[in-house]
Amino acid sequence: MEKTEETTYGYSVEIQKKIVAMMLFDKAAFVENLEIIRPEYFDNPVLEALAKIIRKFYEKYHKVPTSDEFFQEADALIDSNKKLPRNDYADIIGEILTFGRLETFEYVKDLAREFAKFQAVRAALLESADTLQKSRDYGKINKSITDALLIGEKSDIPMSYKASDIEQRELKWLWKNYIPLGAITMFGGNPDAGKSWWMLNLCCKLSRGGTWFDGEPMGDPAGSYFMTYEDDAASILKKRIIQLGGDEDLINIHNTEHPIHTELSQPGAIERLERELIRIGNRRTLVIDPVIDFTGKTNPNAVQEVRAVLTPLAKMAKRQNL
CATH class of the missing domain: 1.10.860.10 (DNAb Helicase; Chain A)
Incomplete structure (x- = not known):
């Protein structure tokens, strides 16, 4: 070569x-x-x-x-x-x-x-x-x-700080006490329990603004980015978004037919994803359903391999306040 x-x-x-x-x-x-x-x-x-x-x-x-x-x-x-x-x-x-x-x-x-x-x-x-x-x-x-x-x-840069030198900051929330901004939130459950449907419902609710499921205020409508290979965008996801009353202009669906497969374990993949989030703008959450489908050959049972994917993803979430 x-x-x-x-x-x-x-x-x-x-x-x-x-x-x-x-x-x-x-x-x-x-x-x-x-x-x-x-x-x-x-x-x-x-x-x-x-x-x-x-x-x-x-x-x-x-x-x-x-x-x-x-x-x-x-x-x-x-x-x-x-x-x-x-x-x-x-x-x-x-x-x-x-x-x-x-x-x-x-x-x-x-x-x-x-x-x-x-x-x-x-x-x-x-x-x-x-x-x-x-x-x-x-x-x-x-x-x-x-x-x-x-x-x-x-x-x-020192290896440690005295606690007295650290300026305290309040944690910012997408949904108070449940989903923090600028961090990764794992959502799990038994097979066929409706996890994908629930996360899409969350995106739809976010797109309408108002209040969360428990009545907690969420503010103005905001967008989301939904990544999945499990459900077809045209025949399943769009139908669900309409049924759930979501604002279609505020929900971006990952293009699974894009010639560059998004494998988050590969150099440049998270960078490309971040550029896309910046391009579309006004997005408050990124859903990856399930994350294992976007990690390539990463062994889900190998802690170091999983961290190698999740750590830069968490840094990106912090930068973009997702």
């Missing part, structure tokens, strides 16, 4: 393009991550070259290049390095500049740190395998892997 192909073993080329765009357009984020995002971490040779341009420009002039300066440096690099694919270069430059006009890079900062750690750990494992064959220097192996695992950790 050539290095310019879109398939990678860790983070997609699409994500890596956004990280380069963040380096160019978000100076604060770039400076914050200057020491950990290394050009050699990028799988695509053009992205690696562009990351080098931004980094070297900053080291020389103590500032991030403007779009024009970036163009000039990139053109000079392409002219001097005939090995770089010119067509790929032009397309990638165009996408990066588009991201700069359209994207907010707040969520990309977290992705950039995770990407840097992934690539550092991968490099450390390869180096350690070589060390193991040649010298069995376990101390060197331990240090290499430990250093890589610390990539992206902020050393200036």
Whole structure:
């Protein structure tokens, strides 16, 4: 497989393009991550070259290049390095500049740190395998892997706080005492107990506003995003929404025919889901029914694998106040 192909073993080329765009357009984020995002971490040779341009420009002039300066440096690099694919270069430059006009890079900062750690750990494992064959220097192996695992950790953040230093915040609720906002709520029950129907009913009630099932006020009507592979949208879900009196304009049904299957365990999946939630707007809850259908090959009985999916999902829920 050539290095310019879109398939990678860790983070997609699409994500890596956004990280380069963040380096160019978000100076604060770039400076914050200057020491950990290394050009050699990028799988695509053009992205690696562009990351080098931004980094070297900053080291020389103590500032991030403007779009024009970036163009000039990139053109000079392409002219001097005939090995770089010119067509790929032009397309990638165009996408990066588009991201700069359209994207907010707040969520990309977290992705950039995770990407840097992934690539550092991968490099450390390869180096350690070589060390193991040649010298069995376990101390060197331990240090290499430990250093890589610390990539992206902020050393200036204390490991603990005194309780007296923590500012107390009130928990915000979608439905008071039952469903908090900015967190994951698990809804379980016996087979055929009506769990899917009840959650869709909750979305319908939310779309009308007024009060919850127990009379607790909920405020103005708001939307929801309903993800399921169990029930067909046209023949079942739409009929139920009408029967339950839901506002169809405020209930988004996940498109199960989309060419990219939403497997939340895969890099970039939660990012794509978050972008969709931002695009449609005014959504107060996300229903995933059941979550196991959207976790790919994740073993539901393996705690670490389940946490690897739910933890970033919970962070996204907190960011979007769902």
